[in-house]
Amino acid sequence: MPLRLTRRGFASLLATTPFLAPARAEESWAEIEARAKGQTVYFNAWAGSPQVNAYIAWAADEVNTRHGITLEHVKLTDTAEAVRRVRDEVKAGGEGSADLIWINGQNFHVMKEEQLLFGPFTEELPNFALVDIDGKPTTIVDFAEGTEGLESPWGIAQLTFFADGAKLDTPPMSMMELLDLARDEPGRITYPAPPDFHGTTFVKQALAETIEDRAMLPLSIDKAAFTEAAKPLFEFLDQLHPYLWREGKQFPQSQAQVTQMLADSELLVGLTFNPNEPANLVASSTLPATTIAWQNRGGTIGNTHFVAIPINAKSKAAAEVVANFLLSPEAQARKADLKIWGDPTVLDMGKLTPAQRGLFSRAREPGSVKEPARTIPEPHGSWVPLIEAAWLERYGA
Template sequence: MKKIISIALLILISLSILSGCTNQDNKESLNLLEMKWEVISNEAEGETVNIYMWAGDKSVNEYMDNWVKPLVKEELNINLNRVAINDPKDMINKLITEKDVEKSNGSIDIIWMNGENFKLANENNLLWGPFADKLPNYNKYVDKEADDIKYDFGEDTMGMEVPFGKSQFVFIYDSNIIKNPPKDINELTNWIKQNPGKFTYPSVPDFTGSAFIRQTYMDLFKKDYIEEKDLSSMWDYMNEIKPYLWRQGETYPESSAKLDMLYSNSEVLMSMSYNPLHAFNKVQSGEFKESTDVFVLKDGTLSNTHYLSVPFNATNKAGAMAVIDFLLSPKAQTQKLNPSNWGDGLAISYDKLSDEDKLKIDEIYKKNKLEFLNEIRKYKIPEMKAEYIDQIEKGWNKNVSKN
């Protein structure tokens, strides 16, 4: 009997200790948002931070692995581990599962996302908290009142995610073959029909393919919201051009990377990207011809901001904050802007930079002939609200892909 009581007491004590540890972990996690930055930085030292990122672009991966990772180790004493994923929804599903089983020490410390994935994460309480204002570089260099910073596909970010970069949708083409690229949706439609088999787009859920469908909708109907009557006409349009696509639209490249391969092999004469400098990265690497160029449709070209956030159960929240702050530094953002690295748009405001940092950016523009970026900005239109994306993707699968 005494033995049974002793075992029971040991179990109760163990549970009490575990509960105390969990409560202590939660308390420390919450207190991070109340600490001074110097304390947070000290807490971050020595931590290993796992950043989960879509891995479909070689230049993105190399920027993170070859430039960011070594400097984060050298300057912050943080070990950065990039975890490659194919679909951002995989991260969300992983976090939902961990929340269901009440896993307090998750393996994801930073997630790279935007749009519908942010909306889904926010609705399911998968994000940690409003940490943005704790970051020195966010406060110093980001235009926090700009709509394309405050709102992610129409969703208020509420400080739960921090901008990482900006993008604009472009079409990629060979200027030696296409002398006068289409200027609007009507000219693009005519070009597709006049060049059968030489155009296609990635199938959803590929991000670029979904963006092409959304932009087509917005260019056709001049609306950033969905109406059923317009959707019906939209599917009619997509089916109208379908026989003129690569392989008569019987199949679609499964990713933007596969579309790039078709373009580089001259199976199609156009590709597309949500990064205006993507094509120039490919030229520099020798994957695309020197005659490759980009164009936008003057009906309007989609633009968005992509973000970094911290999950509710991130094990190394202090380290995550320190890494995100580093990625917002002028040094990291300038390096990311350079087409020799990633070629991604600035998340920080040029106007808030020092004269020295402005000069570095000006030199990148001049050296790489990036003045065209200022020209295509005239045609930027904001993304539609995240709530419509799922509707469009499911509609395309039902009415076009399987038709």
């Protein structure tokens, strides 16, 4: 890993020579841009959404005209595919097939731990200065794990619920209210079975709302302490499950299935990690215009998704230029547009020029969240396997 060492060395050199640093950094970015010209970036990104795919296709056109970079979208069903591929390719030696990966959470932890990532590189990106690190702390803390410049923030996610307002006039704004709703409408509420990502998040949300000391969540935990801390959680789930779809004995496989069952009127409440997805689904006429979306009163679990560059990437310079482009106000504004994708921006509006701010439309579309709630950061990564194992043991068979 000679490259990694020289970069780290270079960074520490910059730190000790503060006067030279800005000039060097700028110069180095120009160099990076020059080197990036003509390179091809294989962007490994989940491709389950036509909206996301269309957005990436637009980004590919833009970086081609602006920077002479060819951006190829490698369509994934699951980001773990890319993690495994990089791991195997690094083992085999030589250049890898992935240049940029759309990533967060466990996949990032694994890659960071196994030293499969290039960087730190985010400080080099000019547009990284525009990121709202103070207002959106999850842009540098990924599931309670510091990003350490190894991944560049791309968009914001926060657990959001949605329903057809014509069938549900008062949405449940907390887990307890959801339990009341389930009692009134047995069989019409459910959530995807963990370890599905959204299912685990639902359980985390219930954990955050039931745990006695929420300050424990960002800290590492062992099994004994977890069993104690999660007692109220499983008491709550034991109460809830008999009123769920199929009496809580069967669960849907995925969030997509829950959404489909909501669209088919089998369920009353759907859930998503993209606060704007309900509005987007209304725009693409998958859901009716009477759709409403909300976040629980006390806040909901939220996180950031990122792009990272594998250690064995062939076109690292171009990958950095693409990551920087994805952070540009123009790209972020287009991504946040409900008609395009609706993924909330990671940028700080206060750091933008008025013209740049104007790019972000503030129109209220049917299906958008009326009163955004605060973000509850993801619990420390050590909670996740314990939650999933305990859930599986209790409700899995």
